[in-house]
Amino acid sequence: MTVSLIAAQFLSGLTTAMFLFLIASGLSLVFGVMRVLNFAHGSFYMIGAYMAWQVVHWMRPEGESFWLAVLAAGAGVAVLGGVVERLLLRHLYGLEELYQLLFTYALVLILGDAAKFIWGTGQLSVRPPPVLDGQFVFPGVTLPYYNLFIMLIGPAIAIAGWLVLSRSSAGRLLRAASYDREMLSALGGNVGLLYTGMFVASSFLAGLAGALITPMESIVPGMDVQVIVQAFIVIVIGGLGSFWGTFWGAVIYGQALSFGILIFPEFSLFSVFALMAAVLMIRPWGLFGRPIR
Amino acid sequence: MEFRFLPAAAMAVGLLAPLAAQAKGPIKIGFPIPLSGPTAVYGEPILKGAELAVADINAHGGVLGRKLELLPRDSKANPAEAVRLARELIVKNGVQFLAGTLTSAEAPAVSTIAKENHIVFVAPSAKIVALTDKANIHPYIFRAASNTTIEGEAGALIMSKMKGVHTIATIAPDYAYGHDAITAFITAMKRLRPDIKIVDQQWPRLGQANFTPFITAQMSKHPDAVYCDLFAGDFISFVKQATPLGYFKAIHNRLADGGEAGSVDVTRALGNTYPLGIWVNAYDPVLWDGPNQPPAERAFDEKVAKAMKDKYGSSWAIQGYVTISAIAQGIRAAGSTNEAAVSKAMAGMTYPTPLGPRTFDATTHNADAGEYWGPAVRSPKFPFAVIQDPTYYNPQPAGH
Numbered sequence: 001m002t003v004s005l006i007a008a009q010f011l012s013g014l015t016t017a018m019f020l021f022l023i024a025s026g027l028s029l030v031f032g033v034m035r036v037l038n039f040a041h042g043s044f045y046m047i048g049a050y051m052a053w054q055v056v057h058w059m060r061p062e063g064e065s066f067w068l069a070v071l072a073a074g075a076g077v078a079v080l081g082g083v084v085e086r087l088l089l090r091h092l093y094g095l096e097e098l099y100q101l102l103f104t105y106a107l108v109l110i111l112g113d114a115a116k117f118i119w120g121t122g123q124l125s126v127r128p129p130p131v132l133d134g135q136f137v138f139p140g141v142t143l144p145y146y147n148l149f150i151m152l153i154g155p156a157i158a159i160a161g162w163l164v165l166s167r168s169s170a171g172r173l174l175r176a177a178s179y180d181r182e183m184l185s186a187l188g189g190n191v192g193l194l195y196t197g198m199f200v201a202s203s204f205l206a207g208l209a210g211a212l213i214t215p216m217e218s219i220v221p222g223m224d225v226q227v228i229v230q231a232f233i234v235i236v237i238g239g240l241g242s243f244w245g246t247f248w249g250a251v252i253y254g255q256a257l258s259f260g261i262l263i264f265p266e267f268s269l270f271s272v273f274a275l276m277a278a279v280l281m282i283r284p285w286g287l288f289g290r291p292i293r
Numbered sequence: 294m295e296f297r298f299l300p301a302a303a304m305a306v307g308l309l310a311p312l313a314a315q316a317k318g319p320i321k322i323g324f325p326i327p328l329s330g331p332t333a334v335y336g337e338p339i340l341k342g343a344e345l346a347v348a349d350i351n352a353h354g355g356v357l358g359r360k361l362e363l364l365p366r367d368s369k370a371n372p373a374e375a376v377r378l379a380r381e382l383i384v385k386n387g388v389q390f391l392a393g394t395l396t397s398a399e400a401p402a403v404s405t406i407a408k409e410n411h412i413v414f415v416a417p418s419a420k421i422v423a424l425t426d427k428a429n430i431h432p433y434i435f436r437a438a439s440n441t442t443i444e445g446e447a448g449a450l451i452m453s454k455m456k457g458v459h460t461i462a463t464i465a466p467d468y469a470y471g472h473d474a475i476t477a478f479i480t481a482m483k484r485l486r487p488d489i490k491i492v493d494q495q496w497p498r499l500g501q502a503n504f505t506p507f508i509t510a511q512m513s514k515h516p517d518a519v520y521c522d523l524f525a526g527d528f529i530s531f532v533k534q535a536t537p538l539g540y541f542k543a544i545h546n547r548l549a550d551g552g553e554a555g556s557v558d559v560t561r562a563l564g565n566t567y568p569l570g571i572w573v574n575a576y577d578p579v580l581w582d583g584p585n586q587p588p589a590e591r592a593f594d595e596k597v598a599k600a601m602k603d604k605y606g607s608s609w610a611i612q613g614y615v616t617i618s619a620i621a622q623g624i625r626a627a628g629s630t631n632e633a634a635v636s637k638a639m640a641g642m643t644y645p646t647p648l649g650p651r652t653f654d655a656t657t658h659n660a661d662a663g664e665y666w667g668p669a670v671r672s673p674k675f676p677f678a679v680i681q682d683p684t685y686y687n688p689q690p691a692g693h
Contacts, residue, residue: 005513012506019503113329121334123526125533125562135537144537147505217502218529218562222331226500258506261495265510268467268496 004140009258015147017254018154019216022209024231024238024246025157026202032241033178033198036089036100040107042228043115044081044203048073048210049219050115053124066129066215073211074204081203085196093195108224116221128215146215153212157205158247165243174198178241233272237279239289248288319362320355320630322347322620323382324393325403327370331500334525334558335609336395339417340365341600342613343392350617356624361617364388370395372402379406379414388412389630392616397421397470400436407433411632413639415619417612420444422473425658432636435653437616439576439662441470444551445477446688448520451549451572451666453485458517458547462493464507464531465522471496474522474551481688482520492516497527504531508540519544524552529562536568546570555669555680556608567669567678574664575680577611577648582672583682593647615646619653619660648685663687 027041055069056062084107092100127133132145165171176184177194185191217223230253235241238249253272260271285291324343327336347361355361364386368375375394382388383406391407391414394400400419407414408431415435416424422441423429452461463478465471475494482489493514495507508531511519523531528550535541541548548571553559555573557580578586579594593614598606619639624630626638641655651660665683672679 008509008513009506012509015505016503116329116333121331121337122558123334123529123562125529125564125566127564127566128537133537135539137539142537142539146537213502216505216530216533218526218533220331220526221333222500223502223526226502257503258509261506262510262513265493265495268501268507269498 002140004138005262007138008141009262010255011141011143011147011151013254013256013258014151014251015254016257017250017252018150019209019213020230020234020253021154021247021250022150022157022205022212023227024234024250025161025243026205026209027228027231028235028238028241028243028246029161029205030199030202031235032243033174034093034195035097035178037097037104038202039101039104039228040084040111041202041206041231042224042226043108043111044077044206045210045213045227046115046219046221046224047080047111048077048207049214049223050119050124050210051076051207052211052214053119053126053219056126062127064129064131066126069126070208070211074208077207077210078200078204081206082196082200084203085199089199090192090195108228112221112224119219121221124219126214126219132215150212154247154250158244161243170194170197233276236286237276239286242286242288242290245286245288249286252287317359319360320390320624321362321364321386321388322390322392322617323379323386323388324363324365325368325375325378325382325391325399326365326393327395327399328365328367330369331526332370332395335418336368336370338597338601338607338609339393339395339613339616341597341607342610342615343417343617344613345596345600345610346614346617346621350621356621357628357630361621363617365393368394368399370399372396372398375399376402376406379403383410383412389632390414390620390635392620393417393613394419397424397468400424401429404429404431404434407431413620413623413632413635415616417616418609420474421469422477423469430656430658432640433632435619435639435658435660437612437619437651437660437662439664440659441473442477443661443663443687443689444522444574445474445479446481447574447663447666447686448474448478448549448551449481449485450686450688452518452520452547453482453489455518455547458489460490460492460515460517461520462495462511462514462516462518463491463520463522464495464497464511466499466501466524466527467496468499471499471522475520478520478551497523500527502527502530504534505538508535508538512538512540512543516544518547518549521548521550521554522552523550524554525559528552528554528559532563532566532568536566541568541571548572549666550574551664553608553664555665555667555683557605558607558609560669560677560679561605564677565671569670569678570668572666573669573680574666574686575608575683576662576664577608578665578667578680578683579606579608580672580675580679581683582670582674582679583667585682585684587648589647611647615644615651615660615662618646619644619651661687661690663689 051073059065238245555575622644623639627634667680
């Protein structure tokens, strides 16, 4: 194993990790604050990818319209999330978690069929924006600009999220809501608005992630379910509801996958599942989570 | 034992009576195929092809004076659902033939139902060898699809002629189809070019959209060329991630893909980002860059495009069309719809298709269905890559 080989695998793992963090961060935030395990988060991600394609398609020839498409997809999915939360999800907060799980699962099916109805079943593809369509070439290592961009976007979102949660007044309320929703409500906090805001922000992140993945992956029906499983593994490793846990969970997932492939190419996902099993056995609440009281 | 026999006989009569009554009606063919979920992208054009075949046959007076009737059902690419639908089609709808299923998981599952019920079943697209191997072959299963052995051998034939290749790597989805095809490829390659070394094998999961670590791991082994079996959306994601990493440049575009990466749906999605020069295949190239397009195929593809209300149509519709044509030909050859007679007639039968005659092997019931291969090139006629001079590769032609 040479240095350049390790560097190449590390960068691949980091690209994987930061994409997963973009997706898993919204999922983790909603669970952390609202205690809702949102199966439909992957569907929001898929809708974001389709919306990005749609905007790029309308603004042909493809070019820097990609950036507009990313913002539009984030905003579009945020609106969708807001509507879902205001009209439907909020009626289920008082009920058992099982009902919320069933509801978000129903959303997966509905949004999957809706996407198929609107965009068909064919594979769609979006080109990377011209400004990021190139690569740094070092001896033995090639780093595409776009991969580097994703590696920077991930930590940027992590820091922004952390600042909001730890430094802003909204963040204080969110943390309060995650500890004791009734108490916050009794003290005059507007929990309803807080939850809507949280769900909209989480949906925005999902839409953003879906749009940002399009230069690297094909847009196909089924990408929703494929991604939600990986996002769940990330938040299980990191600790359910822990924001930084999600970040480090993604980094660990990415590197385990990347070096697992190098060492045991015949069992590509073995390393990731082995890792998850080990974490669940040793620390069932995840590496950065807190044991549930 | 009579008391047991009598109700059984009564039941048999009860079951046979509606069949006899149907003899004057249309010949029903059940068609479970994924029409929802990610694989519907292939299920839909295959069904479209089957519908076109039924329309064509009925326009020419049907078979033995009876019309064909297709009963499509959404299998959701789920073997359990495909089995349930196949049972329901037989028991409730009284179909006499089964065709369809898409994946290498559905087809073997439905094959067991065909075996139990003595119903002829023709699979249009499942390539897995086990569908018709010694352990699983029975009189009623036929495969109109190509198979992994043909695919791997064709890939080996092509790559054995590439210049300056001493080491090869492989990348294929980690399930039965990928493993079967790679095994066939390596077996054939060892025979054709014992000097070539296999230096790396990657097995991403099916639907694994993130290929980056697989790509960099493979590049670290510095293969001269790559044999690939990724298909559809997976192939597209793979290309999108491999190109900026310099993967194709490192292997000088010496890659062959046996997963129908030359199908129009894939070439269209990638547009002018398609890696040119790599060798790819398709059941039906649809858009030919070269003079050898059979006129019957051109006419067929125009019909498909019209039926699908799409400018270019699909490379997969042909498989649905061929499947129904084979059943019709079998009924004609048998002179009746009797299951045993049709099954017997179909074993070893040669049947016409828009791409020329195909033959079911008398023992394995596999069609000698190769695919069209060629290097991907940019064509002045289309805004995406096409296969240059598509050439029919069939390493296992049936003895006519």
